[in-house]
Amino acid sequence: MYDSSIMRERRSTISGLYKRPLSERQAITRDWADLTDKDLRALEEGGLALHEADLMIENVIGRYALPFGVATNFLINDTDYLIPMVIEEPSVVAACSYAAKLFRAGGGFQASSDESLMTGQIQLLDVEDRSRVVQTIERHKAEIIDKANETAGSIKARGGGAVDLQTRVFKNTSIGEMIVVHLLYDARDAMGANAVNTALEQVSPFIEKITGGRVNLRILSNLSDKRMAWAEGSIPASALGHECASGPEVIDSILEAAVFAELDPYRAATHNKGIMNGVDALLIATGNDWRAVEAGAHAYAARAGRYTSLSRWWKDEHGDLRGRIELPLAVGIVGGATRVQRLAQTALKILGVQSARQLAEVAAAVGLAQNLAAMRALATDGIQSGHMRMHARQLAIAAGAPTEDVVAIAQQMKAEGKIRLERARELVNQRKSPS
Numbered sequence: 001m002y003d004s005s006i007m008r009e010r011r012s013t014i015s016g017l018y019k020r021p022l023s024e025r026q027a028i029t030r031d032w033a034d035l036t037d038k039d040l041r042a043l044e045e046g047g048l049a050l051h052e053a054d055l056m057i058e059n060v061i062g063r064y065a066l067p068f069g070v071a072t073n074f075l076i077n078d079t080d081y082l083i084p085m086v087i088e089e090p091s092v093v094a095a096c097s098y099a100a101k102l103f104r105a106g107g108g109f110q111a112s113s114d115e116s117l118m119t120g121q122i123q124l125l126d127v128e129d130r131s132r133v134v135q136t137i138e139r140h141k142a143e144i145i146d147k148a149n150e151t152a153g154s155i156k157a158r159g160g161g162a163v164d165l166q167t168r169v170f171k172n173t174s175i176g177e178m179i180v181v182h183l184l185y186d187a188r189d190a191m192g193a194n195a196v197n198t199a200l201e202q203v204s205p206f207i208e209k210i211t212g213g214r215v216n217l218r219i220l221s222n223l224s225d226k227r228m229a230w231a232e233g234s235i236p237a238s239a240l241g242h243e244c245a246s247g248p249e250v251i252d253s254i255l256e257a258a259v260f261a262e263l264d265p266y267r268a269a270t271h272n273k274g275i276m277n278g279v280d281a282l283l284i285a286t287g288n289d290w291r292a293v294e295a296g297a298h299a300y301a302a303r304a305g306r307y308t309s310l311s312r313w314w315k316d317e318h319g320d321l322r323g324r325i326e327l328p329l330a331v332g333i334v335g336g337a338t339r340v341q342r343l344a345q346t347a348l349k350i351l352g353v354q355s356a357r358q359l360a361e362v363a364a365a366v367g368l369a370q371n372l373a374a375m376r377a378l379a380t381d382g383i384q385s386g387h388m389r390m391h392a393r394q395l396a397i398a399a400g401a402p403t404e405d406v407v408a409i410a411q412q413m414k415a416e417g418k419i420r421l422e423r424a425r426e427l428v429n430q431r432k433s434p435s
C-alpha cells in the first residue's frame with residue numbers, strides 16, 4: 001500500500017506513480033479526491049453509457065475510449081494539484097509530471113486570470129451612415145445590455161450576464177460598410193457559448209430596428225482575449241543538469257529553442273502544439289470544448305500579424321530559467337459536456353478547482369510545464385528515446401501480445417534496437433510457441 005503521508009501532507013509529489021500498479025494509482029487518486037464508487041466505476045467504464053452518447057450528438061453508433069491519466073508534482077499558487085489528463089499520445093503525462101517537478105524546485109507556478117469575459121459578435125450590414133449608426137448603438141447601450149440579460153437565466157443568478165458593448169467599423173469592404181458589434185458577456189463558471197449566442201440572437205432585432213441596418217451573423221468569437229490566463233515559474237539551473245550538459249548549458253539550449261519558436265512560424269506551430277498537448281488533455285478530461293480553446297490560442301499567437309510562440313523564456317538574475325505563458329482560456333466547470341460525461345465530474349473532483357478561472361490558471365500552468373518538458377528533451381536527448389518505450393508497448397499490443405507479455409516484448413525490442421511491428425509479431429509468436 002502507498003505511504004499515507006501523501007494524503008496527510010496533501011503533496012502531489014507522488015514518486016514513481018508510473019511504476020505502481022494501476023489499482024494502486026486508482027486508490028491514491030480515490031483517497032486524494034474522495035472519489036466515490038460511482039467515480040471509480042466511471043473510470044473503468046468510460047463515464048458515458050451508449051444511450052447517453054446517443055443523446056449527445058447525432059447518428060451515434062458507439063463510444064470511443066481514451067486513456068485517463070494523472071500528472072503529479074503540480075504546485076500552483078501554493079496549492080498542490082493532481083492533473084487529470086485524457087490523451088492518446090505516450091510520454092505527455094510523464095513529461096508533464098517531470099516538468100512540474102522542475103518548476104516545484106523553483107517554488108511552483110504563479111498563475112492568474114481575467115474575469116470570465118466572453119466576446120459575442122453581431123455583423124451589421126447595409127449601413128448607410130456609419131457614424132450615426134455607431135452613435136445610435138452607443139446611445140442605446142444600456143437598453144441593449146438589458147435586453148441581452150433578459151435571457152441570462154442561471155448565469156445572471158450567479159452574478160454574470162452581458163456587461164458591455166463595443167463597436168468596430170470596417171470601411172469600404174467588398175460587401176460595403178460593415179459594423180461589428182461586440183457584446184461582452186461575463187460567463188462566470190460556464191464556458192458561455194450557449195448563453196452568449198442566445199443573447200446575441202435576442203438583441204439583434206432591436207439593433208436592426210434602431211440602426212436600420214441588417215444583421216447577418218450572430219455568434220461568439222473564439223478569440224476570447226478578454227478571458228486570458230497566465231502562468232509563470234522558475235527552474236533552478238542546478239535542477240536542469242543532464243548527463244551530457246550542465247544546468248547552465250541546458251538553459252542556453254532551451255533559450256535558443258525559445259528564440260527559434262518566437263521567430264519562425266514553422267517552429268512556433270510545433271512548439272505551441274506541445275503546449276496544447278497538456279492544455280487539451282486537461283480540457284478533454286474536464287469535458288471542455290478544447291477546439292474552442294485551440295482556435296483562440298492560435299489566433300492569439302498570430303495577434304501581431306505573425307504567428308509566434310505562446311510562451312516566453314529567459315534567464316533570471318540568479319542564472320535560473322524562467323518561463324511565462326499567456327493564452328485565452330474560455331473554459332467552464334458547469335454546463336456543456338461537464339454535465340453529461342461523468343468522468344468530467346470525476347476529473348473536476350481530482351483537480352479540486354472551485355471556479356472556471358481556477359481551471360484556466362491550472363491549464364496555463366500545465367501548458368507551460370508541457371512546453372518546458374518538450375524543450376528540455378529536444379535540447380538534450382531528443383524526444384524519441386522517451387517516446388519509444390511507450391511506442392514499443394503500443395506495437396506489442398497491436399501485434400496481439402497478451403497483457404502480461406506487453407512490457408517484456410517492448411523491453412526486448414528496445415534492447416535490440418528493433419522497435420517495429422514485424423519484430424513485435426515475431427516475439428508474440430515465439431512466446432506462443434517457444435521452440
Ligand code: MEV
Binds near residue numbers: 270272277
Ligand atoms: C509532440 O507531440 C510535441 C513536440 O513536438 C513539441 C515541441 O516540439 O516543442 C515534442
